[in-house]
Each structure stands twice: as C-alpha cells, then as structure tokens.
Amino acid sequence: MITIDTQLVSKLEEKALQIRKELVVYCNKIGNSHLGGPLSMTDVTVALFYHFMRYDPNNYSWPERDRFILGKGHCACLLYNIFTDMGMFSKEELYGEYNKLDGRFGQHPNRKYLPMFDASTGSLGHGLSLAFGYAMAGRMDKANWRVYCVVGDGELDEGSNWEAVMSAAHYQMGNLVLIVDRNRISGCRHTEDTIALDSLEKKFDAFNWHVISIDGNNMAQIVEALSALPESDPVARRKPVVIVSNTVKGKGIDFMEDQPKWHLGGLDDEKMAEALSLLDAYSKRGAK
Amino acid sequence: MAGFTFNVEEMTVMGNARELVPKKIFELMKQDKDIVYVLSDSAVTGSIPWKILQAYPDRTIDVGIAESNLVGTAAGAALAGKKAFATAFGPFLSIRATDQICLDVAYNDVAVCVIGTHGGLTSGGGPTHYTIMDYAVMRAIPNMTMISPSDANQGARIVDEFVKNPRPMYLRLARGEEPLVYADQDYPFQIGKAVVTREGRDATVIGTGIGVYNALKAAQELEREGVSIRVLDMHTIKPLDGEAVLKAVKETGIIITVEDHNIIGGLGSAVAELLAETNMSCKFKRLGVPDVFAKLGYPDTLYPYYGYDEVGIAKQIKAFL
Numbered sequence: 250m251i252t253i254d255t256q257l258v259s260k261l262e263e264k265a266l267q268i269r270k271e272l273v274v275y276c277n278k279i280g281n282s283h284l285g286g287p288l289s290m291t292d293v294t295v296a297l298f299y300h301f302m303r304y305d306p307n308n309y310s311w312p313e314r315d316r317f318i319l320g321k322g323h324c325a326c327l328l329y330n331i332f333t334d335m336g337m338f339s340k341e342e343l344y345g346e347y348n349k350l351d352g353r354f355g356q357h358p359n360r361k362y363l364p365m366f367d368a369s370t371g372s373l374g375h376g377l378s379l380a381f382g383y384a385m386a387g388r389m390d391k392a393n394w395r396v397y398c399v400v401g402d403g404e405l406d407e408g409s410n411w412e413a414v415m416s417a418a419h420y421q422m423g424n425l426v427l428i429v430d431r432n433r434i435s436g437c438r439h440t441e442d443t444i445a446l447d448s449l450e451k452k453f454d455a456f457n458w459h460v461i462s463i464d465g466n467n468m469a470q471i472v473e474a475l476s477a478l479p480e481s482d483p484v485a486r487r488k489p490v491v492i493v494s495n496t497v498k499g500k501g502i503d504f505m506e507d508q509p510k511w512h513l514g515g516l517d518d519e520k521m522a523e524a525l526s527l528l529d530a531y532s533k534r535g536a537k
Numbered sequence: 538m539a540g541f542t543f544n545v546e547e548m549t550v551m552g553n554a555r556e557l558v559p560k561k562i563f564e565l566m567k568q569d570k571d572i573v574y575v576l577s578d579s580a581v582t583g584s585i586p587w588k589i590l591q592a593y594p595d596r597t598i599d600v601g602i603a604e605s606n607l608v609g610t611a612a613g614a615a616l617a618g619k620k621a622f623a624t625a626f627g628p629f630l631s632i633r634a635t636d637q638i639c640l641d642v643a644y645n646d647v648a649v650c651v652i653g654t655h656g657g658l659t660s661g662g663g664p665t666h667y668t669i670m671d672y673a674v675m676r677a678i679p680n681m682t683m684i685s686p687s688d689a690n691q692g693a694r695i696v697d698e699f700v701k702n703p704r705p706m707y708l709r710l711a712r713g714e715e716p717l718v719y720a721d722q723d724y725p726f727q728i729g730k731a732v733v734t735r736e737g738r739d740a741t742v743i744g745t746g747i748g749v750y751n752a753l754k755a756a757q758e759l760e761r762e763g764v765s766i767r768v769l770d771m772h773t774i775k776p777l778d779g780e781a782v783l784k785a786v787k788e789t790g791i792i793i794t795v796e797d798h799n800i801i802g803g804l805g806s807a808v809a810e811l812l813a814e815t816n817m818s819c820k821f822k823r824l825g826v827p828d829v830f831a832k833l834g835y836p837d838t839l840y841p842y843y844g845y846d847e848v849g850i851a852k853q854i855k856a857f858l
Contacts, residue, residue, distance in 0.1 A: 316617075360645065368616055369645050372636055378606045379641060382613020382621075386573070389595055389619070409637075412606035420598070 251476050253469055257300065262468045265295040266532045269501050270525055271330040276514075277521040278344040283356070285511040287327035289432035289496035290399060293471050297397060298331050301475040306335035309365035313394055315481075316367045316383050320376020320400035321430065323513075325358040325366075332365055374407025376400055377427060381417050384425040388483040395481040399428045403435025406444050411456075418457040421486035426478065427458075429491060430465065432498035434509050453491045465494025501531040552689030552717040554710040555654055559585035561693035562622055565700050566593055571618065572700065575611040577625035578602045579654075586624075604634040611649045612641035620648045620703045622696075627653025627709060628660070631671035635678075638707065643680040648703030650696070652710060656685065656746060657797025657826075658839045659712035664830035668709070672745075673802025675707040676775045682728065683775040685709040685796075687749035688718040691772060694726055709746065711797075716750050718770065729773045731781040737767035740791035740854050743782065745771045745804045748795030748825075751840065754847035759854060766854065777807045783817060791820045791857045795845050797836075800825040820857045824850060 269291050276282040298304060302315040319325065333343050338353075346352030353362035357371030368379045380398035387394055400410065417425055429449060433440050440446050453460045461477075463470040474492055498512070499505025502524045505514075516524060559574075563585060566572045575598045580587040590597045598614075600607045604625050611623035625634075630653045642649040653671055660666040675683040682704060686692040695708055724732060734749060735756055742752035749770045756766035767789055769781055786792060792812070794805035805823025812821060824845040831839060840846035844853070 318613075368613070369640070372640050374605075375609055375637060375641055378609025378637070379613035379616065381606070382575075382610040382615070383617045384613075385598055385610065386614040386617030386619050389573070389614075390617075409603075409605040409609065412600065412603035413609065416598075416600050416603070416606055416610065 251473055253473055258468045258472050261292075261296050261299060261472065262532075264299050265292045265468065266528060268295055268327070268330055268334065269528050271334065272326065273502070273516060273521055273524045273528065275326060275330055275343065277516045277518065279347040281513065281515040282326050283323045283513045285434065285498035285505060285508070286321060286324045286401060286430065286432065288500045288502065288505065289498045290324060290430040290465070290494070291327060291500070292468055293428055293430075293465050293492070293494050294327055294331065294399065296468065296471045296475055302397065303394060306337065309337065313392070315394050316380070316396045318368050318376045318380040318383065318396065318398040319358060319366070319370055320373065320398055321404055322357040322370030325356065328358065328366070329354055337365060373401070373404040374409040377410050377413035377417070380425060380427070381413050381422065384417070384422045384483070385420065387424055388422070391484055393481055393483065395424050395426060397426050397428065399430060401435070402429055402431045402433065402440055402446055402449070405429065405446060405449070406435070414453070414456050414458070417489040422489045423479070423485050423487035424481050424483040425489040427489065427491045429493050430496055431493050432496045434498045434507070434512065436512055438509055449493050453493070457488060458491045459488040460491055460493065462493045463495065465496040466500045502527045550717045550720070551714040553714050554686070554689035554692040555713060556585055557689040558652065558692045558696055558708075558710060559589060561696040563589050563592070565696065566596065569620070569700060571620050572596065573598065573611070573614045573619040573621045575600065575607055575614070575621055575623045577604060577607045577630075579624060604630045605637050608634040608637035608649070608651060609641050611651075612637065612645055612647055615647035615649045616645060620700060622650050622652060624652035624654065626666070627655050627668035627671055628666050631668055631674055631707070635674055638675070638681075639678045643678045643705040646680055646705060650699045650706045650708055652708045654710045655712045656709040657711065658831055658836055659747070659797065661712070661835045663833050667831055669799045669826050669831070670802070671707065671709055672774050672796065672798045672804060673806070676802065676807060680705050681775065682706045682773065684728065684773050685746040686772050687744065687746060687770045688715060690717060690719060690722055691726065694722065695728070698728055711747060715747060718750050718753065729776045729778060731778040732770040732772070733767065733781070734770045735766065735768040737765040738789060739765045740793065740857060741767040741769060741785035741789045742793045742795060742850060742854070743769045743771050743785070743804065743808060744795040745774055747797050747836070748804070748845065751845060751847050752795050752850055755850035755854065758847060758851050764854065764858065771804060774804050774807060777811065779811050782808055782811055783815060786812065786817045786819045791854070793822045793824060793850065793853055795850060796825040797845070798825050799828055801828050822853050822857070824853060
C-alpha cells in the first residue's frame with residue numbers, strides 16, 4: 250500500500266494549473282494552437298517532468314536522464330511551456346519564434362532546433378517504435394534510465410503502434426512506460442464514434458502489457474500510479490507498463506471540455522480572460 | 538531460397554549481397570559495440586543474419602514482419618546513440634515504411650542504414666515483390682543518401698563507409714547471386730562519386746545496380762564492332778555525381794541510363810534533371826522498367842523483355858550512333 254504524499258500532490262496540482270494558464274496565454278499570443286490535447290495530458294506530463302522523471306532542466310542532455318518521447322507531437326506546445334517554465338528559454342523567445350522562418354518552435358517539435366526533445370515527432374504512430382528502440386539501446390548499455398512515451402488515444406488507430414506494442418511485450422521491456430492520453434476525442438470526433446477503442450485496458454492486457462488505468466486528470470491517482478512503478482531496471486525482463494490515462498480533452502476550461510472543436514483553436518483577449526478565470530474556478534473546485 | 542544466376546558467358550564470378558553485406562555487418566559488430574542489427578523475420582536458420590542473432594542476441598532485434606516498426610525501432614536506437622542497420626524486403630520496406638524512413642531516420646537525422654533486399658525485378662515474385670520505386674522515393678527525402686551497389690562486394694564496402702561516417706542511408710541490394718562487376722576491391726570508391734568502369738569515346742552508359750553489369754556486357758559486345766563505350770557505375774543515386782555526368786556528355790555526346798527501377802523518378806530522371814538545368818544537349822535515353830507493373834519472371838527474361846539487358850542497351854546505342 251502506497252502512502253500518497255499529499256504535499257507533493259498539491260505542489261504538482263499547483264504547477265499543472267500554472268502550466269494550463271501558460272498554455273492559454275501562449276495560445277492568445279501566437280494566435281492559434283492545439284489546446285484540447287495539451288490540456289488533457291497536462292497533469293501527467295507535469296508530474297513526470299517536475300517530479301517523477303530523472304531529469305535535470307539545467308542539463309537536458311544528461312546521459313542518465315529518463316527519456317520522453319511525445320508520440321502526439323502536435324501537443325509540443327505543452328512541453329514548450331514546461332521548458333520555458335524550467336528556464337530553457339524565455340516566453341519572449343517562445344512567442345516570438347513560433348512558426349517563424351528562423352524560429353525554433355513549430356506546431357510539432359524538431360530536435361534539430363530544440364535538442365531537449367528526445368525525438369522529432371508529428372506524424373502519428375511513430376512514437377512507440379522510437380521509444381522501443383530507445384529502450385532496447387538502454388538495455389544494451391545496461392543503462393538505468395527509463396523511457397516514457399505519451400501517445401494519444403486516437404493515435405492508436407495507426408497500425409504501426411500495434412507492431413511496437415507486440416515488440417515491446419515480446420522483448421519484455423520493463424524500462425518502457427507508455428502513457429495513453431485517453432481523452433476519447435481524436436482530431437474531429439469522439440473516438441467511440443469513429444474507430445472504437447474500448448477497452449484499451451483489455452487490449453493491452455491481451456498483448457501482455459502490465460496495465461494501469463487511472464483518472465489522468467486526478468493528481469493523486471497519477472502520483473499513486475507513478476510512485477508504484479518498479480525501480481527502473483533495463484536488464485530485467487518484465488512486462489512493459491501502459492498507463493491508460495483517462496482524461497478529458499480541454500480539461501479545466503468548461504467551454505473546451507470534451508468538445509472536439511477545441512482540438513485546435515484561437516483565443517482572443519476576451520476568451521483568454523474567460524479561460525483563465527475558468528481555470529481558477531476549476532482549481533478551486535479541487536481540480537477533480 | 539536458391540540464388541538466381543544470370544545466363545552469361547563471361548564475368549561469371551557471382552556474389553550474393555544478401556550474404557556478403559550481413560557478413561560485413563557481423564564483422565564490424567565484433568569491433569564496434571554500438572552497432573545494432575534490426576531485422577524483419579529474415580534470420581533463416583544457418584544464414585548470416587541467423588548467426589548474428591546467435592552471436593549478438595542483445596544487439597540484434599527481430600521485430601517480425603513489421604517494416605514500419607523496424608525502421609522506427611532502428612531510429613529510436615540511433616537516437617540513443619547507436620549505429621543501426623535495418624533490413625527487410627525492399628518492396629515493402631521502401632514504400633510501407635516510407636513515413637518512418639522519412640521522419641524517424643532522415644528528419645531526425647540519425648545513424649540508420651536502411652537495407653532493402655530484392656531490388657528491382659530480381660525477386661521473381663511478381664509485381665507485389667518487385668522494388669521499382671525505391672530510388673524515386675528515397676531521392677525525394679531530404680538528408681537521405683540513396684545507394685545501389687553494382688555488386689555484392691561493393692555493398693559490403695558501403696556498410697564499411699556507413700559505419701565510418703554514419704548518416705541516413707538507404708542501401709538497395711539485389712536478390713541473391715549476381716555477377717561481380719569488379720574482380721577485386723582495388724578500385725577507388727567513394728560515396729557520391731561514380732566509378733568509371735570503362736573509358737570510351739562514342740557514348741556513355743550510366744548504370745546503377747545491375748545496370749552496370751548489363752552496360753559492361755553491351756560495351757564488350759560493341760567493342761568487337763569498333764564502338765567505344767564509356768560505362769559509369771553510378772552507385773550513389775543521391776547525391777548524384779553531376780560532374781561525371783557532365784564530363785561524359787561533353788566527351789561522348791550520348792547518354793543512356795540503365796536501372797532496374799521504374800524509368801520515372803530514378804537514375805534516369807536524376808540525370809535528365811541535371812541535363813535540363815545545365816542546358817546540356819545530347820542524345821539521351823532512360824532504360825529500365827517502362828512505368829508498368831512488370832510481367833512475371835526472372836531477370837533473364839524480364840531485362841531483355843523491357844530492353845535493358847546487354848542486347849537492349851547495345852541496340853539503343855546503335856540507334857543513336
């Protein structure tokens with residue numbers, strides 16, 4: 250039985266609120282951004298980067314760091330804002346360089362310009378194979394780092410994921426943790442209306458993964474799940490871990506929640522103010 | 538799977554790229570612990586890939602019949618600092634995994650040598666198993682080096698070059714036993730530089746892959762009739778050795794390209810683009826698969842049928858002279 254560190258939960262909730270607000274301001278500053286997906290995966294990503302991952306923001310190329318592969322590359326803006334908060338670049342740089350000819354920040358991350366990304370991604374269905382390759386390399390080196398990979402649920406429509414799912418299970422990659430941001434909406438529609446994915450838990454279980462299912466917008470559950478992960482041991486052969494992170498797209502902003510149209514959108518000053526105040530209200534409700 | 542052999546009277550020393558290339562990888566894996574071998578259900582018991590799998594189970598990853606994952610896995614390992622070879626059947630690898638080759642390998646700019654076997658019409662498996670688009674696809678991918686060795690030993694040299702200077706690369710191999718163009722390895726070889734395998738005055742045939750052998754055979758025939766043919770081994774399709782092409786245009790005035798590939802998008806197209814943009818005027822013809830899903834058979838019937846065996850090449854040269 251794991252005792253939940255309530256102080257840690259509060260600290261991470263506070264950080265998640267701050268990052269959600271940064272995302273809203275960012276969207277206003279650059280004019281138009283993916284928002285629904287970044288907002289659904291904010292909590293788990295904040296928990297990873299600010300606490301659970303072996304990571305040093307002052308040395309992002311630290312060889313012993315845990316790796317993070319963003320399968321859903323269109324949510325790069327979440328990491329841009331986290332990295333900005335960590336001091337890797339300024340807000341002026343982020344807003345000023347977004348989608349500019351000589352800028353570093355695009356809709357999707359490019360490690361050529363932003364080496365703190367462990368892979369350039371954007372085309373869906375690539376992340377898990379890359380993460381599997383990373384994990385195999387880690388095992389070859391007997392390195393003690395872990396590979397985290399976040400994919401969208403709609404992204405799982407891409408067949409290549411299932412090739413990688415089988416490989417990771419076959420090779421028993423105990424140093425690989427897949428997080429599925431199960432916000433139940435893909436680019437345009439609810440997943441169960443386009444290509445039904447339920448039950449992801451049963452699917453991964455059938456593929457010989459260790460399945461953990463949580464409310465991915467509940468920090469206490471995230472902390473509990475990530476705290477319960479066994480120590481990283483790349484050599485030990487055990488089931489890879491999947492965290493089915495059940496989330497709400499656009500989480501924290503009422504008019505965006507569970508709305509497919511907020512996959513991507515713009516916020517003028519008025520809408521930004523409304524979104525910020527809704528986030529405060531969401532936080533006061535207890536971020537549940 | 539028995540290797541297919543050509544019906545030739547001379548230059549009949551054969552080499553199997555699908556053996557010699559993995560053999561070279563095996564040899565290098567002994568010296569370099571950072572080399573990773575990723576394969577797609579291609580370790581037949583007793584074969585070299587199988588031996589690699591036995592010797593280095595930790596550095597050999599068999600992903601099964603899954604080309605997209607094959608390439609993504611290799612790229613992931615390369616992102617983590619490894620030098621990866623990713624090998625599979627060319628017909629599937631070159632088009633099914635194009636997305637991964639383009640983005641995971643070339644865009645991420647990592648040390649992956651993608652090896653597509655059964656190049657051109659060599660498989661004998663019919664249109665589903667012919668590889669006639671790989672040059673075109675790989676040429677259009679930024680950062681990518683596209684290489685089609687003219688014989689198995691040259692394929693092994695490319696493996697060496699890749700390990701010395703790893704970069705996103707596609708290496709196209711033929712199916713099995715093919716003639717060795719070079720009697721020994723004592724010739725200058727550099728990626729991106731054509732080999733002048735034969736000097737000549739009257740016309741130039743630029744070949745790549747098996748096209749070089751066919752061109753040399755045609756040149757031998759024509760020599761008996763007093764015609765002097767230059768033959769370039771354009772093993773690197775991208776970056777193209779434009780200098781060698783332009784020199785050949787100036788000095789011989791006739792250019793014929795020969796490739797076991799669709800005539801659209803491959804070597805012939807690359808040469809044509811160069812000629813057009815440099816305003817070089819010459820008699821020019823692309824020989825290869827004439828933009829069709831090719832008929833059934835093996836190269837000994839297919840190359841003559843489509844006119845890029847030595848007879849077809851010689852015929853085209855004569856038409857120009």
